[in-house]
Amino acid sequence: MRPCLSTTNTRKSSRLDAVSCPEAAAPLQRFIAPGIVLSQTFPLLLSSLHSAMHDLIARFFSLGALEMSAMPAGVFTHLFFRKHEPRSLDVVALFALIFVIGTAVIYTSLPLGFFFATFLVGRWLAFYVGFMLASICGYRISPWHPLALAGIPGPVMPRLSKWWTVHVVARGKRHVALQKLHAKYGPWLRVGPNEVSVCLSAAVRPIYSKLPRAPFYQAAPTQADALITLLDRAEHAHRRVAWNKAVSSEALLAYQPLIHNRLQQLVETLRRRCEDGSAVPLDHWLTLFSMDTMGDLAFSGGFETMANGKDPEGWLDILSLGVVFAGTAGQVPWLKDTLKLLPQQGPIATFQKFAETKVKNIRGQSHVVKKDMLSIIMEETTITEEEAAADAALLIVAATDTTAQVLTALFRHLAQNAPVMTRLRQEVLAAFPALDSELDPLALARLPFLDACVQEALRLAPPAPFGPPRFSGPDGVWIVDRYIPPNTTIHAPIWSLHHDPVNFARPDDFFPERWLAESTLKPHNRDAFVPFSYGYGICVGKQLALRNVRLVTATLVRAFDIQFPVGFDVKAYDRSHKEYGLWSHDSLQMVLRATED
Numbered sequence: 001m002r003p004c005l006s007t008t009n010t011r012k013s014s015r016l017d018a019v020s021c022p023e024a025a026a027p028l029q030r031f032i033a034p035g036i037v038l039s040q041t042f043p044l045l046l047s048s049l050h051s052a053m054h055d056l057i058a059r060f061f062s063l064g065a066l067e068m069s070a071m072p073a074g075v076f077t078h079l080f081f082r083k084h085e086p087r088s089l090d091v092v093a094l095f096a097l098i099f100v101i102g103t104a105v106i107y108t109s110l111p112l113g114f115f116f117a118t119f120l121v122g123r124w125l126a127f128y129v130g131f132m133l134a135s136i137c138g139y140r141i142s143p144w145h146p147l148a149l150a151g152i153p154g155p156v157m158p159r160l161s162k163w164w165t166v167h168v169v170a171r172g173k174r175h176v177a178l179q180k181l182h183a184k185y186g187p188w189l190r191v192g193p194n195e196v197s198v199c200l201s202a203a204v205r206p207i208y209s210k211l212p213r214a215p216f217y218q219a220a221p222t223q224a225d226a227l228i229t230l231l232d233r234a235e236h237a238h239r240r241v242a243w244n245k246a247v248s249s250e251a252l253l254a255y256q257p258l259i260h261n262r263l264q265q266l267v268e269t270l271r272r273r274c275e276d277g278s279a280v281p282l283d284h285w286l287t288l289f290s291m292d293t294m295g296d297l298a299f300s301g302g303f304e305t306m307a308n309g310k311d312p313e314g315w316l317d318i319l320s321l322g323v324v325f326a327g328t329a330g331q332v333p334w335l336k337d338t339l340k341l342l343p344q345q346g347p348i349a350t351f352q353k354f355a356e357t358k359v360k361n362i363r364g365q366s367h368v369v370k371k372d373m374l375s376i377i378m379e380e381t382t383i384t385e386e387e388a389a390a391d392a393a394l395l396i397v398a399a400t401d402t403t404a405q406v407l408t409a410l411f412r413h414l415a416q417n418a419p420v421m422t423r424l425r426q427e428v429l430a431a432f433p434a435l436d437s438e439l440d441p442l443a444l445a446r447l448p449f450l451d452a453c454v455q456e457a458l459r460l461a462p463p464a465p466f467g468p469p470r471f472s473g474p475d476g477v478w479i480v481d482r483y484i485p486p487n488t489t490i491h492a493p494i495w496s497l498h499h500d501p502v503n504f505a506r507p508d509d510f511f512p513e514r515w516l517a518e519s520t521l522k523p524h525n526r527d528a529f530v531p532f533s534y535g536y537g538i539c540v541g542k543q544l545a546l547r548n549v550r551l552v553t554a555t556l557v558r559a560f561d562i563q564f565p566v567g568f569d570v571k572a573y574d575r576s577h578k579e580y581g582l583w584s585h586d587s588l589q590m591v592l593r594a595t596e597d
């Protein structure tokens with residue numbers, strides 16, 4: 001039905017014209033029926049009242065008064081949301097409520113068709129949302145935005161909205177974007193309406209020892225909280241005690257035979273695959289090794305990906321998806337309750353489900369309960385089954401890709417730097433001359449050049465390149481010489497710190513010698529080297545990771561000559577790197593020749 005609102009003379013003199021619009025005439029007559037008696041008595045008064053009312057309504061609709069009323073409403077809503085940050089479903093509910101109530105009021109009190117009433121309310125809502133967004137954006141770039149934040153430089157787009165970061169993360173180039181922006185604006189950079197990146201080694205300790213984790217960690221729907229997603233410091237500390245036990249020196253010693261078996265399997269597999277001289281995707285095999293090893297250590301087995309040559313259950317695919325998902329969804333944590341409504345809650349929850357099923361299957365199969373990491377964690381704390389599954393998933397997520405990535409980066413650089421590879425091999429062979437002798441992890445930890453190579457790979461390609469986000473809390477906080485206002489997310493970007501010429505000379509070069517005691521290369525700022533983060537949330541698996549990386553490196557350089565295949569385009573391989581919180585890149589093809597042959 002066409003609306004009976006005559007808008008023939010728009011803007012200047014449009015009127016509700018009941019005469020020219022018979023459909024409107026009837027309800028209008030009914031509407032004024034009670035005044036008929038009065039109108040008979042005071043005809044003049046009523047007629048002028050009548051026309052005044054119509055005039056008013058017509059002006060309201062045609063002169064933009066309706067739209068203008070959306071302005072204070074939008075601004076007021078913004079002011080309210082500043083104090084009480086809404087979740088996405090609250091906003092949807094608010095808009096739905098306005099829509100329903102608005103339509104009902106207009107439809108019942110004005111002589112308008114239903115569709116026109118909904119159209120009017122929809123149009124009003126559009127203006128309301130527009131004014132609200134304009135108010136939010138205006139405030140965010142204004143000098144009235146918490147003064148301390150307004151004074152931190154940065155480009156306009158990230159000041160306006162976190163969707164800028166979502167876009168940058170989704171492209172996989174956040175590390176480069178941050179580095180460029182820090183080079184342009186300096187060490188303090190505003191990267192979100194309420195978010196600051198600080199590329200300053202002096203800020204690392206205060207940020208990571210003082211501040212709790214940011215809402216980022218709670219953004220992706222999960223079955224339960226794992227250690228890393230706990231925002232409450234006391235709860236985190238309580239669960240961390242158990243994790244510390246699971247990676248204590250005593251526990252690491254007990255895991256050694258399992259790691260040794262997997263190492264042997266890796267060497268044999270690579271030997272077989274390389275027999276005919278063809279290239280192998282080394283990153284792929286390092287990932288499978290890492291996964292099988294972590295399965296053994298974390299929950300007494302369950303993965304045989306090296307034997308299969310692939311990950312038939314799809315854990316690695318889910319892991320890659322999960323990293324992108326967590327990295328992007330983490331930027332807009334208020335969306336979580338909407339994401340939770342989706343039929344598929346996302347890869348993190350799926351990964352936790354995978355882990356839960358896997359742990360149940362393995363526990364069901366084994367006759368002897370082994371002392372694996374998960375059983376130690378479960379023994380030391382009282383956690384629910386869902387929390388145990390979340391921790392089991394975290395064990396795989398945190399350990400598999402990170403360990404494989406640092407090894408991949410190291411072999412990529414060793415293959416390009418033959419003298420470094422030779423020096424490393426000589427050091428390992430001098431310590432363990434018999435090719436078939438078992439490598440002792442404690443003796444490996446004392447090899448300075450091996451350690452220097454591992455540190456350099458961690459510096460150049462930190463497996464977790466982003467700055468783990470922390471939160472200034474309700475009272476704000478002083479970091480170095482700046483006051484950070486309440487409820488601000490703050491982080492020190494690991495990749496940018498490692499590649500900043502202020503911290504490291506020749507920052508983009510692979511130069512392990514810089515880590516040796518005798519090196520005179522300056523600057524060499526160890527405070528800016530944080531591949532495992534720092535403070536109470538520092539990587540709990542740091543010692544295990546370093547031990548495994550040294551073991552694999554020493555084993556492979558002793559067992560193989562490792563080179564790029566002829567024609568391998570290293571530059572294209574480097575360019576293929578994308579950062580989503582962890583790395584994704586093209587396959588690293590290598591030719592391995594067994595040194596025994």
Ligand code: HEM
Pocket residue numbers: 227228229240243247394395398399400402403406462463464468469531532533536537538539540541542544545546
């Ligand atoms: C080279 C390898 C590794 C690197 C570079 C690395 C790096 C990191 C970083 C940067 C964090 C802090 C993340 C944050 O606060 O958001 C972290 C946390 C964590 N990592 Fe690692 N990691 C590695 C290997 C491992 C391994 C092998 C394990 C297995 C036990 C592990 C378990 C964890 C856990 C459980 C946390 C959370 C700690 C907490 O919340 O207290 N990581 N790791």
